[in-house]
Amino acid sequence: MAETVLQMKDVDIFQNDNLILSNINLEVKKGEFVYVIGKTGSGKSSFLRTLYGDLPLSKGQASVVDYSLKKLQEKDIPYLRRKLGIIFQDFQLLPDRSVEQNLEFVLKATGWTEPAKMQLKIEEVLDKVGMKSKGFKFPHQLSGGEQQRVGIARALLNDPELILADEPTGNLDPQTSVEVMKVLQEINQTGRTIVMATHDYALILKYPHKTIKCDGNKMFEVIQKAV
Numbered sequence: 001m002a003e004t005v006l007q008m009k010d011v012d013i014f015q016n017d018n019l020i021l022s023n024i025n026l027e028v029k030k031g032e033f034v035y036v037i038g039k040t041g042s043g044k045s046s047f048l049r050t051l052y053g054d055l056p057l058s059k060g061q062a063s064v065v066d067y068s069l070k071k072l073q074e075k076d077i078p079y080l081r082r083k084l085g086i087i088f089q090d091f092q093l094l095p096d097r098s099v100e101q102n103l104e105f106v107l108k109a110t111g112w113t114e115p116a117k118m119q120l121k122i123e124e125v126l127d128k129v130g131m132k133s134k135g136f137k138f139p140h141q142l143s144g145g146e147q148q149r150v151g152i153a154r155a156l157l158n159d160p161e162l163i164l165a166d167e168p169t170g171n172l173d174p175q176t177s178v179e180v181m182k183v184l185q186e187i188n189q190t191g192r193t194i195v196m197a198t199h200d201y202a203l204i205l206k207y208p209h210k211t212i213k214c215d216g217n218k219m220f221e222v223i224q225k226a227v
């Protein structure tokens with residue numbers, strides 16, 4: 001039986017004192033690709049932020065890659081994040097350094113020390129996203145789609161058990177979105193688990209996967225209609 005990567009039982013998510021999502025019960029198994037959909041403000045980002053320890057869990061039980069979010073302490077957060085790959089809508093690359101230096105920065109910050117091993121890892125992840133020849137470029141020299149490929153490469157650096165993507169195609173045109181989505185599909189096909197918040201219904205129809213909707217403070221699975 002596939003192992004569980006994420007589990008929530010009776011979880012409530014708050015922003016300050018406001019209840020954003022209540023009574024969440026869900027399980028994601030290794031290798032799944034799961035969409036989280038819902039209107040602006042419905043709680044998608046709050047949900048993902050809870051998973052990477054950016055919003056504290058105040059009610060319910062949740063485990064993410066073997067960490068209990070209820071018991072999570074400040075000192076545990078960097079270790080939790082090493083097991084996660086996080087991809088943002090706005091890429092969040094450091095503008096003052098090249099692609100390779102962006103990746104090296106993350107490796108060093110997560111405990112890597114040997115230059116040869118770092119170089120190999122950087123080449124490996126850039127190759128996975130089709131950016132091997134562009135490691136010397138600076139973020140402003142790349143298109144949005146290329147920047148997001150680097151964002152995905154960065155998320156892969158520490159062989160994450162779970163990839164969390166918050167609107168990864170939100171700043172991209174439809175064609176580039178499909179190209180970035182293809183990269184995420186390939187990564188999923190190699191066995192990695194991905195939870196992706198999105199507004200992009202065209203992508204969901206093109207690449208159908210389990211879909212969980214945030215609506216009216218609830219999260220529930222929706223069955224996609226065949227096209």
Ligand SMILES: Nc1ncnc2c1ncn2[C@@H]1O[C@H](COP(=O)(O)OP(=O)(O)OP(=O)(O)O)[C@@H](O)[C@H]1O
Nearest residue numbers: 015016020038039040041042043044045046047214
């Ligand atoms: N830092 C914050 N402090 C207080 N309330 C917040 C904060 N961030 C978000 N909220 C509120 O929490 C609710 C959920 O926001 P969230 O960003 O999770 O939604 P979302 O579904 O990701 O929206 P979008 O699609 O626009 O990114 C919204 O009502 C928002 O106003």
